[in-house]
Amino acid sequence: MPTFTEIAKATKKKKEIKLVGIDMYIITDTGIPKFDDIGPFKCEFISNRGTKVWPGFVSPDLLQVNWYRCRFTATKDVQDADVNTFLDALTKKGWWWSAAQKLWTYDGEPGYSKAY
Amino acid sequence: MGTQHVITMLPGEGTGPEICEAVRLIIDASGVNIKWEYEDIGLDCLEKHGTLLPDKTIQNIAKNKVAIKGPTTTPVGTGHKSANVTLRKVFDLYANVRPAKLIPVLKRPWDKIDIINFRENTEDSYAAIEHMVSDEVAQCLKVITWPGSYRIADFAFKWAKANGRKKIYCVHKANIMKMTDGLFLDAFREVAQKYPDIESGDIIVDNCCMQLVRNPAQFDCLVLPNLYGDILTDLCAGLVGGLGFAPGANVGDGCAIFEAVHGSAPKYAGMKKVNPSAVLISGIMMLRWLKEEAAADRIEKAMFAVLDERKHVTYDVGGTATTDEYAQAIVDKMHAKA
Numbered sequence: 001m002p003t004f005t006e007i008a009k010a011t012k013k014k015k016e017i018k019l020v021g022i023d024m025y026i027i028t029d030t031g032i033p034k035f036d037d038i039g040p041f042k043c044e045f046i047s048n049r050g051t052k053v054w055p056g057f058v059s060p061d062l063l064q065v066n067w068y069r070c071r072f073t074a075t076k077d078v079q080d081a082d083v084n085t086f087l088d089a090l091t092k093k094g095w096w097w098s099a100a101q102k103l104w105t106y107d108g109e110p111g112y113s114k115a116y
Numbered sequence: 117m118g119t120q121h122v123i124t125m126l127p128g129e130g131t132g133p134e135i136c137e138a139v140r141l142i143i144d145a146s147g148v149n150i151k152w153e154y155e156d157i158g159l160d161c162l163e164k165h166g167t168l169l170p171d172k173t174i175q176n177i178a179k180n181k182v183a184i185k186g187p188t189t190t191p192v193g194t195g196h197k198s199a200n201v202t203l204r205k206v207f208d209l210y211a212n213v214r215p216a217k218l219i220p221v222l223k224r225p226w227d228k229i230d231i232i233n234f235r236e237n238t239e240d241s242y243a244a245i246e247h248m249v250s251d252e253v254a255q256c257l258k259v260i261t262w263p264g265s266y267r268i269a270d271f272a273f274k275w276a277k278a279n280g281r282k283k284i285y286c287v288h289k290a291n292i293m294k295m296t297d298g299l300f301l302d303a304f305r306e307v308a309q310k311y312p313d314i315e316s317g318d319i320i321v322d323n324c325c326m327q328l329v330r331n332p333a334q335f336d337c338l339v340l341p342n343l344y345g346d347i348l349t350d351l352c353a354g355l356v357g358g359l360g361f362a363p364g365a366n367v368g369d370g371c372a373i374f375e376a377v378h379g380s381a382p383k384y385a386g387m388k389k390v391n392p393s394a395v396l397i398s399g400i401m402m403l404r405w406l407k408e409e410a411a412a413d414r415i416e417k418a419m420f421a422v423l424d425e426r427k428h429v430t431y432d433v434g435g436t437a438t439t440d441e442y443a444q445a446i447v448d449k450m451h452a453k454a
Contacts, residue, residue, distance in 0.1 A: 015251050023247070049259055050243030051205040057174065061370040062208045063238075065261045069245060101247055111248030116205040 021073040021103035022083055023112065027096045029066050038089050040082060041072035047115035067098065069115070120149045121406050124176050124183035126373075129158040130380025131439075132186025135392040138443035139184070139399050145447040146411040148403060153180065157199050158188035158380070168199040174206060183373045184402055186395060187380035200375075201244075204237050209366035209373060210264065211271045212237040212345060215401075216332075216352035219361055221424045222433065228333045229356050232281065234272035235345025236300075237366060239264045242342045260296040260341065265303035271367070272339045273311040283336040284308070286318040287344055300341050325351060353377065360390075360432050363397035365405070374402040388438045391430040393419065396446075418449035 022041065026033055032053050035043040046054040048064040072086070080102075087100060104111045125140065127133040140152060155173040162168055168188070177183050188199050203209065212235040218224060245257040269286070276284055286304040290297040301318055308316035319327070321344045327334065328348070332355050340348060353362035359378035366373045376394030384390050396419060403412035422428055428445035429435030437445070 010252075012252060017251060023245075047244075049239055049261060049264065050245060051208075051238070057171070057206065059178075059206060059208050059368075059370070061368055063210065063261075063263055063267065065263060101249070104248065106248060106251055113244050113246040116202050116244050 015106040016108075018105045018108075019074070019078055019080065019083070019102060020105055020110075021071060022086065023101040023103060024070045024072060024090065024095075024097055025099045025101075026068045026070050027066055027098055028068065032064075033068055033070060033095070035070065035072075037075075038072070038086050038093075040074050040076050040078050041086050042075050044071045044073045045115055046070045050116055052115040071103075071115075073103070118149055118408075120151055121182070121408075122151045122153060122180050123402070124173075124180045125152045125154045126157045126173070126183055126185040127154065128186030128188040128380055129160040130187060130189065130382035130385045131390045132158070132188065132380055134386070134388050134439055135376075135390060135395050136184070136186040138392040138439045139395045141440075141443050142396060142415055142446050142450075143399050143403070143411070145450055146403070146415050148406075148408045148411040157185065157203075169202050169206075177203075177207065177371065177373070181371050182402065182406065183371075184395070184399055185373055185375040187376055187378055189380045189382065201242060203373060204366055207366075207368050207371045207373070208238060209368040209371060210236065210238045211268055211365075211367040212349070213275070213365040213367060213401075214345075214349040214352070214377065215363060216349070216356045218356050219423065220420065221426075222357040222361070224356065226332055226355070229352075231332065231335045231352055232275070232279075232337045233345060233349045233352060234268060234275070234337065234339045235349055236264060236268040236340065236342050237345075238342070240342030258293070258296050258343075260299050262299060262303055265300040265341075266307060269304040269307035269339055270310075272337060273307055273314060276314055276337050277311060281314070281337050283315040283317075285316070285324075285335065285338050287321050287324045287338050287340040287348065288318060289321050289344070290318075291320060297341065304339060321348070324348065328352065328355065349377070358432070359394060361393050361397065363394055363401050365398065365401050372402070372405055374398040374405070388440055389431055390439055391432050392439050392443060414450050415446065418446045421449050422446050 045052050047069045127136040155176045214233040216231045218229040239259050241256050241258045243259040247255050249255045288297040288301045290301045353359050362377050364375055364377045400412045400416050422445045428437040428441050430442055
């Protein structure tokens with residue numbers, strides 16, 4: 001077995017991180033959710049099992065489960081406190097959700113995938 | 117001429133158009149009555165339509181319900197989403213059927229390989245849910261659902277029953293991923309109870325890989341989640357002669373798209389030297405799907421005969437024939453046998 005006298009350390013470059021939205025994972029048995037704007041957040045798309053189900057064409061054969069990813073994007077500069085307000089408002093509207101994932105850009109590049 | 121079938125032809129890019137023309141020549145010569153409707157897909161149509169998969173293409177496939185597709189290129193790492201994956205998602209083509217059958221004339225170290233892989237095609241880590249959750253951590257969600265797992269298992273058992281297959285194994289890693297792969301395995305086991313005449317079992321994915329290269333004849337049908345299916349079906353293709361002979365069908369409840377699984381080989385584009393067999397065998401699968409068994413049998417026998425003679429075969433199997441010469445040899449062989 002070779003021995004290593006120097007252990008490489010991963011390099012890290014600090015990036016500028018900006019909050020631009022939230023992916024909400026909503027559980028509902030009543031079909032594709034519909035949302036009005038909530039504060040500075042606007043629903044951009046909804047996907048189910050990774051496939052976009054709103055807006056646009058949806059195959060009538062598409063299998064959907066009761067767990068939707070709903071992407072909300074910020075229409076102005078937002079802070080973490082705006083996310084807390086958003087989550088409160090969403091919960092008060094009766095939506096049951098399993099998780100929320102903040103969406104950030106890193107040096108202006110999206111740190112999140114789109115839906116198919 | 118029998119019933120006319122209207123089929124969407126998606127030539128794709130790179131070598132795709134020349135391969136698809138060769139395949140069309142052969143299928144048209146088989147006596148089947150097909151009206152082909154050509155539509156764009158892939159990188160070549162990005163400039164023309166601003167997308168890898170134009171709406172017009174989607175609408176045509178939705179109308180015809182059956183399509184055959186040449187290879188397309190998927191950008192790695194960044195850029196546009198894969199046109200292939202998008203097609204599977206949009207039409208919910210949840211069953212990727214990938215037969216791996218030994219072609220007699222291709223010398224391989226095994227006497228028999230005849231495996232049908234049923235790869236779940238829409239879930240798993242292909243759900244496109246990825247995030248940079250900090251500046252040094254990337255995360256991809258592996259999404260496995262009960263209905264998605266149940267229907268691929270049921271599809272596999274139905275296919276097996278209809279085609280006289282005897283044994284189905286579920287491939288998984290449920291010893292480690294107890295929730296996700298555990299759910300996939302649970303659904304498989306529940307479905308298996310409905311088909312007592314078909315032997316069923318399960319095997320851990322790493323062991324399955326080892327068993328496949330040691331003794332592939334022991335396997336009949338495999339049901340796999342998306343990622344393991346992606347990898348193991350290529351492994352199976354390698355066992356029987358490589359991706360040049362690996363067909364595939366993407367099937368949903370309302371639509372089926374037949375395609376080769378190899379890439380578009382852009383460096384060979386326009387040279388007419390590549391082997392069109394993978395798309396051709398996919399076309400044979402398509403003809404069987406359309407209940408055109410006689411035409412499918414004619415093409416298959418002629419293709420085997422041309423491969424066996426080795427006079428008009430492409431470079432990858434030791435010949436010097438062009439794509440068109442190979443296709444014409446198959447057509448001539450069909451007519452000679454008629």
